[in-house]
Structures are given as C-alpha cells and as structure tokens.
Amino acid sequence: MPQLGPICIADHLTKQGLKAVPVGTHASQLDRLEACVSEARCVALTTTLYMTPLPASEAVDRVRQINPDAYVVLGGPLIYNLHQDLDPESFLMVAEDMGADAYVVSRSGEATLARLVAAYRDGSDPRAVPNCLVKTANGYVETGRSRIMEDMSPIDWARFASSLSDATAQLRTARSCAFSCSFCDYPIRAGPLTLAKLEDVEAEFEALHRCGVRQLVFVDDTFNVPIRRFEDILRMMIRRGFGFSWYAYFRCSNVRSEETFRLMAESGCVAVFLGIESASRDVLLTMDKKAAPENYAAGIQNLRANGIAVFASFIVGFPGETDETVEETIEFINANRPTFVRAEPWFYNRRSPIHGRAAEFGLKGSGYRWSHRTMDWEAACTATDRIFASVEGSTWMPMYDMDFWILPYLAGKGMDVDWVREYLDRCNRMLAHQLSSKRDLPDLVTKRLEREIATFCRAGPFAGVKHSMAGG
Numbered sequence: 001m002p003q004l005g006p007i008c009i010a011d012h013l014t015k016q017g018l019k020a021v022p023v024g025t026h027a028s029q030l031d032r033l034e035a036c037v038s039e040a041r042c043v044a045l046t047t048t049l050y051m052t053p054l055p056a057s058e059a060v061d062r063v064r065q066i067n068p069d070a071y072v073v074l075g076g077p078l079i080y081n082l083h084q085d086l087d088p089e090s091f092l093m094v095a096e097d098m099g100a101d102a103y104v105v106s107r108s109g110e111a112t113l114a115r116l117v118a119a120y121r122d123g124s125d126p127r128a129v130p131n132c133l134v135k136t137a138n139g140y141v142e143t144g145r146s147r148i149m150e151d152m153s154p155i156d157w158a159r160f161a162s163s164l165s166d167a168t169a170q171l172r173t174a175r176s177c178a179f180s181c182s183f184c185d186y187p188i189r190a191g192p193l194t195l196a197k198l199e200d201v202e203a204e205f206e207a208l209h210r211c212g213v214r215q216l217v218f219v220d221d222t223f224n225v226p227i228r229r230f231e232d233i234l235r236m237m238i239r240r241g242f243g244f245s246w247y248a249y250f251r252c253s254n255v256r257s258e259e260t261f262r263l264m265a266e267s268g269c270v271a272v273f274l275g276i277e278s279a280s281r282d283v284l285l286t287m288d289k290k291a292a293p294e295n296y297a298a299g300i301q302n303l304r305a306n307g308i309a310v311f312a313s314f315i316v317g318f319p320g321e322t323d324e325t326v327e328e329t330i331e332f333i334n335a336n337r338p339t340f341v342r343a344e345p346w347f348y349n350r351r352s353p354i355h356g357r358a359a360e361f362g363l364k365g366s367g368y369r370w371s372h373r374t375m376d377w378e379a380a381c382t383a384t385d386r387i388f389a390s391v392e393g394s395t396w397m398p399m400y401d402m403d404f405w406i407l408p409y410l411a412g413k414g415m416d417v418d419w420v421r422e423y424l425d426r427c428n429r430m431l432a433h434q435l436s437s438k439r440d441l442p443d444l445v446t447k448r449l450e451r452e453i454a455t456f457c458r459a460g461p462f463a464g465v466k467h468s469m470a471g472g
Contacts, residue, residue: 001409002163004170004219005046005076011155012110018117022163025059034066042071042117045100047078057098064099071120075104075113080189083133084351092140095133102126103133107189108175111148154200157207166412168215169208173201173233177221179251182288183277183318185351186221195229202236209242217408218248225251227260234263242268247408249273252299253291261302271309271339271417273404274299279332280325283318288353293332300336309417311397311404312338316387317346317380319354319361319372326383330390337393339421344399345380346370389432395421396428414461426453 006022013020021040023033037043043063050056056074063072083091083105095103104112115129126134130146152175157164176190187193208216224230237244250272255261278284279293296312303310314329333341348363348370349355355363362373370377388396397404402424410420430449437443 001166001168001170001217001405001412002160003048004172005048007155007160007163007170008172009044009046009110009113011159013114013117014156014159015153016114016118018114018121022160037063037066037070040067040070042073042120043067044073044075044113044117047074047076050076050078053078053082053094053098056100060099071102072100073102073104073113073116074098074100075106075109077189079103079105080107081351088142091133095140101135104131105133105142106131106148107191152194152196152200154196154204155207157204157211161211164208164211164213166409167213168217168408168412169211169213170217170219171204171208172196172219173223174220178225179222179290180288180353181277182286182354182357183315183346183349183352185349185353188351188353195226198229198232198236201233202240205237205240205242205244209244214244215408215412216244216246217405218246221249222251223248224260225254227254231260231263234260234267237267238263244268245270245408245411247271247273247405249275250299250303252303253289253295255299255302258302261306261308264303265306265308269308270411271311271404271407272303274310274312274338276312277315278318278321278325279314279329280321283320283325286320286354287315287318293328297332297336300338304337304339309340309407310338311340311342311407312394313404314341314343314387315346316343316384317370317375317377319357319363319374321346321375321380321383323383326386330387333387333394334390334392339395339417340397340404340424341391341394342397342399342403343384343387345377345384385435388428389435395424397424419460423453423456426456 002022003024006024010020010022021036023029023036025033045056045059045063047056056078060072060074063070082094086094102116104116106112109131112129112131116126116132119126119129126132127136127141127143130144131148132143133140134143173196175194176192177184177187178193180187245268247270252272252274274296276296277287277289279296281293284291284293300310300312312333316326329343345368347368348366350366357363362371364371365377368377375383407417407420411417426449430446430453433445433449434443437445
C-alpha cells in the first residue's frame with residue numbers, strides 16, 4: 001500500500017513545475033527505489049514514521065551509496081520536533097550526524113521543499129529559502145523563519161496510477177485534529193483544523209476509482225468531525241456508487257445517531273480505529289478526551305450491529321492511572337468486545353499539554369521511562385501484560401509490524417478481517433503460553449502451536465507459499 005506522504009509531496013512539486021516521483025521503502029519497491037535514486041538530482045526523505053535520528057541517518061547513507069552526487073533533503077515531523085526540542089547547537093550536531101544537504105524545518109513543508117528544490121535546480125542560493133537548515137562550505141546555516149500556509153488542493157491521482165498497483169490507497173480530507181487531548185501534540189504541530197472542499201474530495205474519489213482503487217484508507221485524525229460533513233461524504237459515496245471498501249480513524253463518542261452508523265456500512269466501511277485510551281472516567285477527564293465510557297460502549301455496539309470491525313486502542317499509565325483504573329479498562333473491553341484491541345504503555349511526550357501539569361502529577365522522565373504519583377513505566381508494562389492476559393472475546397493486535405493499518409493492506413492480498421482475526425488468535429495463544437511457561441524446559445507446546453499456525457496459513461490465502469515457521 002503506497003504511503004500518502006511521498007505522493008502528496010510529489011504532487012505538490014509537480015504542480016510547481018518540478019519533476020518528482022514518489023517511491024516507498026518497502027521491500028517490494030527496493031528495485032524501483034534504487035533505479036529512481038540513481039537517476040535523481042535531488043532526493044527528499046520524509047520522516048513521518050521515525051522516532052529517532054538513527055533511521056533518518058541510515059536512509060541518507062543508503063541514498064549516498066546509490067547516488068553520491070544526489071542533493072539530499074530531510075524533512076517531516078522528526079526534523080520539526082528535533083528543532084523544537086533541542087538547543088541550536090545540539091540541533092546542528094544532530095543534523096551533521098544525519099548527513100543531509102538540507103533540512104526542511106516546518107509543520108507541513110511541501111511549499112518550502114518546492115522552493116528549496118527549485119533553488120537547487122536553478123543554481124540560486126538556498127539560504128534565501130526560509131524554514132530550512134542548509135549546508136554550505138562553512139557548515140550548516142539556518143535560514144529565516146516564515147509562516148507558509150499549505151493548501152488542501154486535490155491530488156492529481158492520474159499521475160500516480162502506477163503507484164496504486166494493489167488497488168489500495170491512502171487519502172486525506174483534512175489536516176490536523178479538531179480536539180486537543182492532553183497526551184498528544186499533533187494539533188500543536190499541525191495547526192488549526194483544515195478541511196478539504198467536498199467537491200475536491202469527490203474529484204479525488206473519481207480519480208482513484210478510474211485508477212482501479214477499490215480500498216480507501218482515510219488518514220484524517222478525526223474523519224467523522226464535523227459530523228454533518230462526514231455524513232455528506234458518506235451519502236456522496238453511496239450516491240456515486242464507487243464501491244469502495246474503507247477504513248479510518250473514528251471518534252465514536254461524538255456520534256449519537258444510528259443513521260450515521262447505517263450510512264457508514266452502506267458506503268463500504270469495513271473497520272475503524274477507536275482511540276479510546278482508557279475506560280476510567282477520571283483518566284479520560286485528565287486526558288481531556290471530552291468523552292465518557294458509556295459513549296464509547298454505545299459506539300462499539302452500533303458499529304458491531306452494522307457489521308463494522310472495531311479496533312480499540314488503549315494507553316496504560318497516564319497520570320492518574322492505578323490498578324483500579326486498569327481493571328476498569330479490562331472490564332470495559334470484556335463487556336463490549338471490540339473486534340481487535342491493543343493496550344500499550346503511555347509515551348510521555350514533553351511537547352504535549354500534559355507536560356504543563358508535570359508538577360501537579362509529580363511527572364518525571366520522558367518517552368517510555370517516566371514516573372508520576374500513581375504509577376511508573378515499569379508498573380505500566382506489568383499492567384499491559386495483565387490486560388493482554390485478561391482480555392476475552394476480543395483479538396489482541398500487536399503494534400509492531402502489524403497494527404490496525406495492516407487490515408486494508410492484507411485485504412488487498414486476499415485476507416479479510418475474519419482470516420486476520422483467526423491468525424492473530426492462534427499467534428496470541430502461542431504468545432500467552434510462552435509468557436507463562438518456564439524458559440528452561442523443552443517447549444513442545446510452542447512447536448505444536450507453530451505447526452498449527454503454518455497449517456492454517458497453507459489452507460488460506462498463502463496456499464502454495466513456503467513458510468519459514470517451524471513445521472512449515
């Protein structure tokens with residue numbers, strides 16, 4: 001499934017008169033990646049999925065190995081966050097270690113990147129482009145700051161039809177988020193909520209349908225906000241008969257009408273991601289989620305009643321979390337039985353609003369190593385294991401190398417939600433056994449479970465494919 005970021009960037013550059021080709025880094029695209037990089041004068045790397053500078057540095061090194069003469073530009077959330085978090089001297093040191101020729105330091109940098117690439121093409125001084133860090137003969141120089149408004153113009157999908165080979169595409173109808181949860185800094189980084197025009201959304205639907213796309217992945221943080229606009233989009237999809245199957249983030253606590261859920265199902269919704277985070281009323285209040293557990297419960301039941309798969313995500317260890325609030329979350333999951341579930345320890349983001357209340361909660365540390373008055377990171381890890389062991393009726397979906405967004409990708413390969421769920425259930429039984437067994441004994445049960453999983457895979461979409469798992 002092609003990532004939306006590179007396509008958005010390539011679309012904007014092309015509209016500015018520059019030749020640009022979006023390429024992913026998935027193993028299936030490595031040959032195409034090498035061919036494109038070897039011929040490029042400039043290579044722009046986005047850092048949307050990077051949490052530390054190391055993978056960015058490795059990406060720059062790979063580009064240099066393929067094409068030592070390419071002008072390499074790094075941008076995206078990682079670069080912006082490093083610039084915000086570090087003092088100027090430390091930021092320069094990290095930039096030198098990553099090794100790019102220039103850095104775009106902006107919340108949304110398509111317009112800045114276009115100006116920077118044009119300057120490189122024309123041989124003009126890149127220091128004249130604001131919101132950048134550029135390498136000169138005397139070291140890196142930070143250019144001036146300027147607020148650039150990015151538009152939400154529709155993507156010219158016909159240019160990128162070759163990138164949509166598996167009939168699945170990501171799509172954005174809005175930028176930023178309508179809410180300000182205290183654990184998240186995304187609305188701060190992304191700025192005010194910006195909505196694409198409905199006629200532009202419809203035009204993108206038409207273009208994607210002509211390109212053979214049949215599955216849409218909406219990456220909007222709150223696709224169903226505002227609710228009236230959301231329903232207008234659903235009715236338009238139904239009226240036009242595109243026949244898309246679609247997946248999205250969903251704020252179910254804000255939906256009160258059963259008609260909305262019916263429209264979702266009729267328009268082709270297959271599954272939604274619910275960021276519930278906690279079933280404790282007190283913790284939700286501290287998170288500023290503007291939601292109550294009963295709202296989530298009603299939403300899950302309405303989604304299930306309309307045949308829509310539900311992925312429920314929870315955070316463990318947020319300030320105010322206790323063993324009792326963890327138990328509330330377990331009881332909520334088992335009572336409402338979302339299709340898929342996952343809990344993970346809280347990540348303390350010091351750029352998020354909760355950091356402003358650090359003294360109130362006794363918050364210390366950062367990232368995945370923190371403590372506060374009611375819990376620390378080690379207790380949160382233990383509580384996460386407890387949730388995994390206690391969930392009944394829902395399928396645990398791991399975060400790494402899987403996550404909710406694997407569903408549309410696997411659907412494009414012939415694996416529906418029911419197949420994925422049974423596969424994960426089998427894997428989770430093996431994981432539960434391994435977590436509870438003594439490591440120093442021969443593990444015959446694990447070997448048996450591995451063989452059963454391999455047999456299950458052979459009988460499904462992987463029939464005829466060799467498996468590396470034991471017994472396969």
